[in-house]
């Protein structure tokens with residue numbers, strides 16, 4: 001009798017676990033999605049360097065080899081140090097010296113209180129990016145006030161700094177994401193690109209087709225066209241879905257690279273408090289595009305410091 005009872009409980013438990021797994025959002029995840037074939041990537045790229053950028057090199061850089069590079073980077077690199085003589089300028093700017101790059105990219109990282117992750121990110125990213133023969137600069141935008149974290153507003157602030165420096169391409173990038181494939185070129189495509197479509201946290205599967213968070217590449221003109229991101233999302237969630245709604249309003253169709261090229265490692269971290277207003281805001285995302293964004297961006301710049309590996313902009317929102 002007791003044995004039969006135990007069996008029943010075990011059976012019920014298995015059914016419940018099965019239902020939970022089945023109903024989990026990731027069950028609807030995409031093992032594959034539309035993407036730009038490797039052989040077509042070059043023609044989709046947005047060739048443009050920053051306004052004031054001049055290269056001492058004569059020959060144009062070639063991007064074929066990196067796009068067809070099949071290797072995977074080791075995430076252990078983030079625990080090490082950069083090699084001596086890395087030629088990164090104060091403020092975290094780099095360009096190749098033996099060829100003329102075709103792309104200038106501002107990498108913008110929203111940040112607060114994850115010092116160890118930031119250190120690993122900077123070391124890893126400079127090692128990753130220097131192989132790609134692009135001109136780039138890393139901006140870290142730190143929220144210094146104690147309000148809930150506002151990722152989107154920090155990204156708007158970073159974008160404004162990148163516009164000032166004349167960057168034609170923005171990569172908006174979480175600090176805990178490490179791109180694993182050198183073939184994932186940090187340059188803009190003509191279509192806004194969702195870069196982190198294959199993250200270990202989601203078992204390397206895209207949770208839903210309109211996901212536009214984590215790491216994305218968008219041209220500065222496209223970002224201006226949609227008035228940047230909303231400034232209203234305090235706390236976790238929704239701000240990236242709001243950005244997707246803006247792409248729809250602007251009739252900008254997103255694109256991606258192949259899942260294998262788009263693999264990322266997310267460093268583990270604590271979960272944030274969810275934003276209370278995120279669902280409400282998202283319902284009216286399309287109505288707010290013209291009166292909530294770059295044109296209504298207000299904040300106090302506390303300091304800007306050029307560190308050896310990044311430009312550090314501290315802001316009070």
Ligand code: UDP
Nearest residue numbers: 110111112113114149151173174175176272
């Ligand atoms: N972030 C941060 N400090 C925080 C919260 C968020 O630096 O306290 C930044 C960081 O770049 C992080 C991104 O915002 O990668 C997204 O937040 P989080 O990683 O918590 O969200 P997830 O995308 O993992 O759900």
Ligand code: BGC
Nearest residue numbers: 207213236237238239240241
């Ligand atoms: C949230 C997004 C988040 C996504 C993946 C969605 O429910 O609204 O902000 O990026 O889940 O975690």
Ligand code: MN
Nearest residue numbers: 174176266269
């Ligand atoms: Mn994260």
